Amino acid sequence: MAFQCQRDSYMQEFVTSVVSCSPAELKLENNGKKEKVNGFSVKLKDTILFPEGGGQPDDRGTIGGVPVLRVTRQGPEAIHFVSSALEEGQEVQLKVDWERRFDHMQQHSGQHLITALADSMFGYKTTSWELGRQRCSIELDTATVKPGEMEALEAAVNEKIRAHVPVTVQLLSLDDPTVEKVRSRGLPDDHAGPVRIIDIEGVDANMCCGTHVSNLSHLQVIKILGTEKGKKNKTNLIFLAGNRVLKYAERSYNTEKALVSLLKTGAEEHVDAVDKLQKTVKRLQKTNLTLLRDMAVLIAQKFKNDPEKGNFFSLHNKDGDNEFMNIIANEIGFQDTVIFLTVGEEKGPGLFLLAGPDKFVAELGPRVSELLQGKGAGKNGRFQGKANNLTKRGEVETLLQEHNRKRSAGEE
Incomplete structure (x- = not known):
């Protein structure tokens, strides 16, 4: 059969009757995730709500004031999924979401x-x-x-x-x-x-x-x-x-207005202005990385030159990456020294590195990852990965110091 929406695509309201209404379950997308929703499948004598087909999505609207969440086709029937039950045989008014249609x-x-x-x-x-x-x-x-x-x-x-x-x-x-x-x-x-x-x-x-x-x-x-x-x-x-x-x-005009305000140039100059900004940012990033590498070497040298340095080193730096941490670890040497390094927000996500004797790192690396709500892997005296939350960094440091003290005293 041809539905009323197919006979007259411009009709926005329509009166018909409920043929059947039965409990049903449907997966609906909510913020990018599919969730199971309990409701009812309704068949009508006729409908102005188009069921998906021919590459066209289904309509939205209401049946007797009840929102229609999905319309599908099963053979000659249109199935309307609603959250509330409708009485079989009752006369209902349909309204279509006209803007969408x-x-x-x-x-x-x-x-x-x-x-x-x-x-x-x-x-x-x-x-x-x-x-x-x-x-x-x-x-x-x-x-x-x-x-x-x-x-x-x-x-x-x-x-x-x-x-x-x-x-x-x-x-x-x-x-x-x-x-x-x-x-x-x-x-x-x-x-x-x-x-x-x-x-x-x-x-x-x-x-x-x-x-x-x-x-x-x-x-x-x-x-x-x-x-x-x-x-x-x-x-x-x-x-x-x-x-x-x-x-x-x-949308394009509003974007253009915003860019004029931010870039302080006319619309015809936006591409050149953004290109210059990107080149400037790349230069600054390169300079910043060079400074971070140099700083990593200086940090390691300062520790090595400290006569009271001990065999445990811990550092958190907001800026940095895996290379920054590995330079510090390599410069210090971790055959006998336990090194715990993190970069990122103090109470947010970041990166971590645990370096030290193989047995020590293999035993405590997974525990460090767990406390930092992260994921990591390790070999050859290193365990590193991503941390979802660095809030417990202090707790990790205490844990490592205690185990390192026992290791140094020969208790482990």
Whole structure:
């Protein structure tokens, strides 16, 4: 069957009835992590909430005021996942998240238009596409595109938008001969009901289940951002359509304003200004590393020249890296001296190095790593790694001093 959202993609509210409601569980993404959510799967007599398909994500909205968290398709049915139960047989009002829906309509119809003209103008076939949250991509069946082609393609698609070309929907039976003539990547295995054809007048006829604009003028504008190397012998075309272009322009302008304030230059000078800053930072980093290496040698020499130095050395320095610590350890020598070094924030993450006699380090290295909530590994009298928290550095130092005292006294 064709859902009401497919018959009229512009309908924002709709009254229907609940066919069934059963307990269900679904994995939903929350801050990048998938979490299991308990809820209910609801089937309706009809729906204006589009279930994902054809490269288009599903809709959001409400059923009787209850938020719909996901819409999927199972054969001819749309399954709505909600957090609260709905009574079977009750009449309910559906509302669609129109901003999300219209955005998907613009991107999806934009993809059809770009795909059709990329094929007719340059012979580039579309093998897949993705409607992303920020941008969309079309995979073209070509290893490269020629200079000027994307600019010509962008001009052509926007010319069609300005021409107010109608977009219509046809519902055909599977045995209709017209079906054989339209562009398609094939029907899903569980397809049921009529075949839906999206016809951009004089441009393209394509088999598709998604929601689309009724006229290309509703796309407003399409911006092709460029191309990227795709899978083997493929090229990804990156584009934005409609309101996404306006939002992109707004974000770009706000970024430009912020850079003008930070760099104290006009927008046309931003690239040169950032390039100069990066070169300056690299020079400073190189100088800083040289100073740190020199400081490591001086630290080690100071300890070695101390007549009361003993056989234990501990140091924390906010700045530094593994090389800084290893220079100190090498300069001091750790065959008879236990060396404990850390760099980073005193109560935050950092790096650590334990050096000393093999047996001592092999025994206490894992314990040091555990106390610093880190991970490390060691061999040949060294155990080093990353620390997630240096708060217990003092406790580690006390532990090492106690064991080193016993080692020196021959108790171990």
